[in-house]
Amino acid sequence: MANVLVNAPKTATKGQTVEIKALIMHPMETGFRAGTNGRIIPRNIIEHFTATWNGNEIFRMEFSPAIAANPFVSFFTVASETGTIAFRWTGDEGFVAEHQVAITVT
Amino acid sequence: MQRRVFIAGLAVTVLPIAAAATPETMAAAIKQVTGDAAVRPGRVTLDIPPLVENGNTVPLTVTVDSPMTEADYVKAIHVFNEKNPQPHVFDARLSPRNGKAVVGTRIKLADAQKVVAIAETSKGEFFSASADVIVTIAACIEDIT
Numbered sequence: 001m002a003n004v005l006v007n008a009p010k011t012a013t014k015g016q017t018v019e020i021k022a023l024i025m026h027p028m029e030t031g032f033r034a035g036t037n038g039r040i041i042p043r044n045i046i047e048h049f050t051a052t053w054n055g056n057e058i059f060r061m062e063f064s065p066a067i068a069a070n071p072f073v074s075f076f077t078v079a080s081e082t083g084t085i086a087f088r089w090t091g092d093e094g095f096v097a098e099h100q101v102a103i104t105v106t
Numbered sequence: 107m108q109r110r111v112f113i114a115g116l117a118v119t120v121l122p123i124a125a126a127a128t129p130e131t132m133a134a135a136i137k138q139v140t141g142d143a144a145v146r147p148g149r150v151t152l153d154i155p156p157l158v159e160n161g162n163t164v165p166l167t168v169t170v171d172s173p174m175t176e177a178d179y180v181k182a183i184h185v186f187n188e189k190n191p192q193p194h195v196f197d198a199r200l201s202p203r204n205g206k207a208v209v210g211t212r213i214k215l216a217d218a219q220k221v222v223a224i225a226e227t228s229k230g231e232f233f234s235a236s237a238d239v240i241v242t243i244a245a246c247i248e249d250i251t
Binding site (some may be wrong): 004017021028030032053056057058059060061062063064066067068069071073074075076077078080088 | 162163164167187190192194195196197198199200201202204205206208209210211212213214215245246247
């Protein structure tokens, strides 16, 4: 399991716009660099990032090799109801990482 | 003679790696997103430092001025570059659920170049902003030695 760091408020009032920040450990190897043996290091990146709120998609992003190592994403969302925000990263070499945070909406 | 062959070989092997995105390939990549629709300047703010020491992590924030209601919202934010090996940086998909059309991330830049952000609205309009960035240490194509 990859190391994930998510910063989201634990509580929010209904209708409030909250900021969510998500960081994941990943080399984001571009596939354009040569290693010490002179050979190109194969590409290994995260391609997709999605965030869902109680199963409903709230944000989606497609990465390219131009996203820095340990990809960081910040975005906003309107607090709807109490539940969980789930994050999912998928990419090359079958990479899958998931993370969930709970949020209480009053 | 052998040295010449070696240099020729070097040029051949290095060129495909060095072949970078150009302003033309960036324009083509943007065209793929926008189609024939006009891209107007304005409404988009591209927040990126003008002088970057380390091209491996460049903070970037795109803010789009939009009410983000069902009637009028930002559907997608696309970011492109001129001189990395590939013109694409990211595509973010948004909806009225986002409340604010703001996306932040960190990117790699291989050279001093122009970065372009394009916002696509639910009405099918396109707005753009661009920024010139000077990079001292390049990313993406440097080799590990």
